[in-house]
Amino acid sequence: MVKYPQKSRMLDSEERPSFLSTELFPFRSRFMDLDGHRIHYIDEGKGPTLVFYHGNPTYSFLYRKVIGGLLSNFRCIAFDYPGFGLSKAAATYDFLPQSHAEVSKRFLEKLKIRKYSPVMSDWGGPIGLNVASLQPDRVERLIIGNTFAWPVNGDFHFEAFSRFFGGFPGIWIIPRFHAFVRMLIPAGTKRARLSQEEMNAYLLPMPDGPSRMPTYIFPREIRKSKEFLTRLEERLATLREKPTLFLWADADIAFRKTELHRFQSHFPRNATTILKGSGHFLWEDDPETIIDTILEFAS
Numbered sequence: 001m002v003k004y005p006q007k008s009r010m011l012d013s014e015e016r017p018s019f020l021s022t023e024l025f026p027f028r029s030r031f032m033d034l035d036g037h038r039i040h041y042i043d044e045g046k047g048p049t050l051v052f053y054h055g056n057p058t059y060s061f062l063y064r065k066v067i068g069g070l071l072s073n074f075r076c077i078a079f080d081y082p083g084f085g086l087s088k089a090a091a092t093y094d095f096l097p098q099s100h101a102e103v104s105k106r107f108l109e110k111l112k113i114r115k116y117s118p119v120m121s122d123w124g125g126p127i128g129l130n131v132a133s134l135q136p137d138r139v140e141r142l143i144i145g146n147t148f149a150w151p152v153n154g155d156f157h158f159e160a161f162s163r164f165f166g167g168f169p170g171i172w173i174i175p176r177f178h179a180f181v182r183m184l185i186p187a188g189t190k191r192a193r194l195s196q197e198e199m200n201a202y203l204l205p206m207p208d209g210p211s212r213m214p215t216y217i218f219p220r221e222i223r224k225s226k227e228f229l230t231r232l233e234e235r236l237a238t239l240r241e242k243p244t245l246f247l248w249a250d251a252d253i254a255f256r257k258t259e260l261h262r263f264q265s266h267f268p269r270n271a272t273t274i275l276k277g278s279g280h281f282l283w284e285d286d287p288e289t290i291i292d293t294i295l296e297f298a299s
Contacts, residue, residue, distance in 0.1 A: 017086070019204045024197055025064050029086065034106055036090030041079035041107075045071030048140065048298065049113060052078035053104065055122020055147070056218035057180045058281070059085025061201050063119075066283050069291035073299055077116075079107055081127075083214040085205050095214040097123060097221055098228045101130040114138060117298060121145030121247075121282065122254070123218050126225075126232055133235035141298055142244040144263060145282050146255035150233040151226045158222050161254070166220030174216045175209030188280030190251045236266045244270040245297045247290055249278035271297060 016022075016029050027042040042060055044067060052063045060078035067076040081100045082089030093099065104127055108116070117140045120128040125147025132139045152158040164170060165180065173179040181202050185194070206212045244267040248260050264270055273293045278285035 017204065019197075019200045020061070020086075021197075024201060025061060026068070027064070032107065032110060034103065034110060037082040037093070037103065038088040039079055039082070039103070039107060040086035041077060042067070043111075044076050045074055047074045049075045049077065049116040050143070050294075050298075051108065051113065051116045051118050051128070052076065053118060053120045053124030053128035054078070054080070054084070055124045057084075057184065057206075057215040058122075058202065059087070059205065061085065062281065062283050065287035066290050066294075069287065070294060073295060077111070077113070079104075081214075083211070089214075095217045096228075097126055097218070097225050098130070101127045104128070105131045105134065115140055117141040117143055119143040119145075119294075121147050122280070123147075125149055126229060129236065129239070130228075130232050133232065133238045136238040136242070139239060139242055142239060142242050142267065143247065143294060143298070144244060144267075145247045146249050146252045146259070146280060148255060148259050149229070149236060149266075150262070151229045153223055153226050157256075162219050162222035164219075166216065166218075166222060166224075170216050170219060175212050178203060178206065178212055180212070180215040180219075181206070185281065187253055189284050190249075190279035191277055191285040192281075194284065233266075240267060241269060242267065243297075245293065246270055246272040247275060247282060247293065248272060249275045249280065249282040249285065251277050252280045252282075254280050 027044050030041050030043060032039040032041065050070065052060065054060060054062050059080040063078045067078060070076055080087035082093050082103060083095055108131065115138055118128040118132050125144060126149055129149050185202055246260060246263060273289065275282050275286045275289060283290065
């Protein structure tokens, strides 16, 4: 049985930690009290609203390069799910994808966001699309990086990953060695070479074993959240007519052309940009192409 984090050395203050310098992350950190959580987010720029949904094991820091190039044209909002980045989770929180989606929905409501375009990849896809499909009238466009939005049970490619990182090996190595960050971020950045300061920005928000358990729960839920993902795919029809931009890294270790083609069948009003040589963390690997493509697509 998973032991969920209760008390760990998660950040208690609104001061930026020393590992997240203004040179590295040149945005104002904001905080919101929401249903017992302390949510960290950034809200930069003016114009049509883009809301950025991160995946595992990242947080709003993942989007720093892209937001820096978009904030002159867009209002850019990026937030950390409870237990990720600088957000602090309520003691009883379960860190499940559907729970992150509910928090995300409440977050947008509290900010009074009426119209927006979600920007998503990895687990940010199921979370962001879940929110969008429940309130499609608020969604202007979809911007989708490498992700999925349906059950993948029975697909060996995903099952093997889930059984390792979301099974006994993962529950042993993730809390002890911060394995998901130490292994997956270097493996998923093919073109970028992250500095030690950048790696520290991913490593240090989760300084102990209990605080790292949310990064275990996501891979476990690849298999366990079948019902959530089934319902999500059924609701994608509510977004079918939305203009959609696919930003697809072709050197991703996780999501393949198979997932892209399935998405294209759900969202026929699409434009697709293949990010050649980019890995799973496409926002790190090719921010310049992404910025130019979004400016052309959504301005």
